[in-house]
Amino acid sequence: MPGxxxxxxxxxxxxxxxxxxxxxKSTRKRWSYSRIATALALVAASxxxxxxxxxxxxxxxxxxxxxxxxxxxxxYEKGFGLGHVELGVSAAxxxxxxxxxxxxVHEHDNKTEFETEEAFIQTLALPGGLSVxxxxxxxxxxxxxxxxxxxxxxVERPAAYRAMLGSHYYDxxxxxxxxxxxxxxxxxxxxxxGGDKMRAQxxxxxxxxxxxxxxxxxxxxxxxxxSWQLGLSYxxxxxxxxxxxxxxxxxxxxxEHGHEEExxxxxSHDAKFTGKNTYIADAVWKWAPDGNYxxxxxxxxxxxxxxxxxxxxxxxxxxxxxFYLSSVFQMTPQWAVGARYGxxxxxxxxxxxxxxxxxxxxEFMVSWSHSHFSTVxxxxxxxxxxxxxxxxxxxxxxxxxxxxxxxxxxxx
Amino acid sequence: xxILSKLFLVSSLALPVSGQAALTVFACEPxxxxxxxxxxxxxxxxSATTAKQDPHHxxxxxxxxxxxxxxxxxxxxxxxxxxxxxxxxxxxxxNPKVQSRKQGLFFAADQVDTxxxxxxxxxxxxxxxxxxxxHLHLDPYRMEKIAQSxxxxxxxxxxxxxxxxxxxxxxxSENWEHHIKRWEKEAAPLKGKNLxxxxxxxxxxxxxxxxxxxxxLEPKPGLPPSSQHLASLLSMSKKTHIDAIVYAxxxxxxxxxxxxxxxxxxxxxxxxxxGGSEQSKNLISLYDDLIKKLLKVxxxx
Numbered sequence: 001m002p003g004x005x006x007x008x009x010x011x012x013x014x015x016x017x018x019x020x021x022x023x024x025k026s027t028r029k030r031w032s033y034s035r036i037a038t039a040l041a042l043v044a045a046s047x048x049x050x051x052x053x054x055x056x057x058x059x060x061x062x063x064x065x066x067x068x069x070x071x072x073x074x075x076y077e078k079g080f081g082l083g084h085v086e087l088g089v090s091a092a093x094x095x096x097x098x099x100x101x102x103x104x105v106h107e108h109d110n111k112t113e114f115e116t117e118e119a120f121i122q123t124l125a126l127p128g129g130l131s132v133x134x135x136x137x138x139x140x141x142x143x144x145x146x147x148x149x150x151x152x153x154x155v156e157r158p159a160a161y162r163a164m165l166g167s168h169y170y171d172x173x174x175x176x177x178x179x180x181x182x183x184x185x186x187x188x189x190x191x192x193x194g195g196d197k198m199r200a201q202x203x204x205x206x207x208x209x210x211x212x213x214x215x216x217x218x219x220x221x222x223x224x225x226x227s228w229q230l231g232l233s234y235x236x237x238x239x240x241x242x243x244x245x246x247x248x249x250x251x252x253x254x255x256e257h258g259h260e261e262e263x264x265x266x267x268s269h270d271a272k273f274t275g276k277n278t279y280i281a282d283a284v285w286k287w288a289p290d291g292n293y294x295x296x297x298x299x300x301x302x303x304x305x306x307x308x309x310x311x312x313x314x315x316x317x318x319x320x321x322x323f324y325l326s327s328v329f330q331m332t333p334q335w336a337v338g339a340r341y342g343x344x345x346x347x348x349x350x351x352x353x354x355x356x357x358x359x360x361x362x363e364f365m366v367s368w369s370h371s372h373f374s375t376v377x378x379x380x381x382x383x384x385x386x387x388x389x390x391x392x393x394x395x396x397x398x399x400x401x402x403x404x405x406x407x408x409x410x411x412x
Numbered sequence: 413x414x415i416l417s418k419l420f421l422v423s424s425l426a427l428p429v430s431g432q433a434a435l436t437v438f439a440c441e442p443x444x445x446x447x448x449x450x451x452x453x454x455x456x457x458x459s460a461t462t463a464k465q466d467p468h469h470x471x472x473x474x475x476x477x478x479x480x481x482x483x484x485x486x487x488x489x490x491x492x493x494x495x496x497x498x499x500x501x502x503x504x505x506x507n508p509k510v511q512s513r514k515q516g517l518f519f520a521a522d523q524v525d526t527x528x529x530x531x532x533x534x535x536x537x538x539x540x541x542x543x544x545x546x547h548l549h550l551d552p553y554r555m556e557k558i559a560q561s562x563x564x565x566x567x568x569x570x571x572x573x574x575x576x577x578x579x580x581x582x583x584x585s586e587n588w589e590h591h592i593k594r595w596e597k598e599a600a601p602l603k604g605k606n607l608x609x610x611x612x613x614x615x616x617x618x619x620x621x622x623x624x625x626x627x628x629l630e631p632k633p634g635l636p637p638s639s640q641h642l643a644s645l646l647s648m649s650k651k652t653h654i655d656a657i658v659y660a661x662x663x664x665x666x667x668x669x670x671x672x673x674x675x676x677x678x679x680x681x682x683x684x685x686x687g688g689s690e691q692s693k694n695l696i697s698l699y700d701d702l703i704k705k706l707l708k709v710x711x712x713x
Binding site: 179286 | 461462464465466468469470471472473474475477478481482496497499500503504505506507508509511512538539634635636662664
């Protein structure tokens with residue numbers, strides 16, 4: 001996480017005099033006057049700005065693995081492979097804006113792809129508690145989605161995330177969020193996105209701004225040792241309901257039909273199971289003896305995701321849903337163990353009916369971190385289910401995640 | 413009307429914080445909470461960490477975001493001690509008052525010179541701070557300067573109470589100087605003693621009192637004591653006389669205990685900050701307790 005070294009001057013938005021008795025005209029005049037004054041003050045301040053040191057943060061994440069078998073809903077194939085190799089640059093741009101760029105190198109079907117995962121600006125000096133983010137960024141819905149995958153405790157995101165959010169949902173858009181001035185942490189936010197990654201098959205006339213979200217998180221400390229956070233999120237996806245036509249579906253027995261072919265061309269980060277309305281509830285509890293996270297700590301996380309109104313053309317109340325529960329215990333400064341269980345059930349549209357698909361996943365991992373910057377992880381995954389390709393009982397993955405450069409933030 | 417509004421605007425730009433009742437202070441560590449209370453007794457002061465928590469390893473948790481959201485000033489050690497969590501809190505709390513090091517973000521390390529500055533830093537060196545050792549609250553002379561700077565900063569942010577802050581800093585300073593003389597007298601027997609420490613936590617304190625640090629339990633800053641490194645300290649103990657092994661109130665005692673037993677040298681936990689031991693209730697009793705404990709642990713040799 002970058003240092004926010006924003007320079008000396010911040011515009012005081014409350015500094016404009018308010019006098020309810022002044023006429024409209026004089027109010028307008030006064031406003032223009034104060035704008036000029038503010039602009040002049042900003043120009044004057046910008047010379048002082050140079051004095052504060054400018055130190056952009058550079059980071060490179062190296063992430064690679066060996067996987068013993070192919071598995072369902074996975075980005076990674078059997079054998080050696082690269083995960084999220086990321087290059088990031090971030091810094092405060094001036095006293096008002098912070099900027100971040102993250103580029104990701106992907107290996108997909110033996111092709112190397114470079115894509116921009118984050119390229120956003122965020123305000124630093126809006127009046128208390130308000131902030132705006134614009135550009136390409138990770139949506140703040142749910143618990144895991146807003147976090148970077150390289151700080152995860154398991155090799156891949158839970159099955160529900162992989163199926164419903166394309167592992168992690170990021171997109172081009174804008175966010176407005178507000179932190180309440182309460183003793184208990186409480187934030188609310190809303191986002192609007194293009195929504196290409198969340199577009200369902202067969203949508204004839206997709207909207208250019210297709211996804212809207214609203215989320216709230218509350219949290220706090222029970223005491224010095226125990227901290228918690230709860231979140232509720234809603235995602236409205238105008239292009240999320242699939243539209244399939246019966247006449248296209250003449251060969252019933254052909255499983256590779258339609259959706260599979262289409263999604264073959266899609267990017268691996270597109271969500272496969274979408275719908276008009278998605279709801280997410282999440283809970284986190286963390287514990288460390290004396291609140292000292294260095295030596296030992298425990299993190300319990302759970303999330304539930306549900307998507308309704310999944311098709312415009314097929315009648316029925318089918319909904320996609322999934323959850324996971326995760327527990328990670330850092331036993332010593334260098335060793336951690338974790339277990340995660342998750343389920344996903346979703347429906348793929350085929351002509352005039354749905355195909356049900358189910359996946360249950362149990363994962364166990366042991367990780368060793370030599371320093372803040374280096375982690376090696378061994379994970380065992382057991383999958384059972386129906387309808388997915390490559391459902392595999394036993395998968396062993398050996399992974400490394402290492403970072404060069406900027407120190408990673410200890411996000412909750 | 414125009415002139416009036418212009419005047420109003422200019423004054424409100426120059427004095428962004430109007431004369432509020434009291435400041436709300438977010439301190440990163442307990443020592444800065446204690447110092448803030450000395451300078452601004454009427455302030456609402458919150459410490460993000462306790463002396464039992466390693467400030468390198470704090471989580472940017474919701475409880476801290478809500479506290480920073482309401483702060484007028486954030487008082488921290490700086491020199492990258494809080495780099496893992498403070499920027500995340502600043503961003504998430506979206507509080508414009510505490511973003512700039514020239515306004516509501518006060519780093520103690522910006523006010524004084526640090527020791528142990530490094531020209532070149534590479535990651536193989538461990539968790540080192542290129543900006544120098546951040547544990548500077550344990551140098552009484554630096555503390556005096558920091559107290560003065562903090563009072564000036566608080567006065568700039570809250571001009572209505574300017575006189576009070578400056579007067580309190582002066583009072584603190586006079587009292588502190590009196591204690592420095594006492595401490596230097598009391599700690600005289602510590603001069604020339606050889607200590608093994610866990611990390612560079614007490615470097616300022618030990619340099620001040622003329623105590624030598626002959627080894628660290630950590631093989632490299634931030635890395636836990638390894639058996640190989642402990643063995644090398646043990647073999648060193650046969651050649652170099654070690655008076656005591658010390659570690660901070662948030663550090664694991666296993667390595668210290670092992671070496672203590674094998675080398676026959678006493679080991680002791682020292683309060684890292686206010687609240688790190690039963691006796692350290694404020695800055696003065698923290699220094700008192702540190703000296704008392706060091707005298708006790710080195711007296712046997």
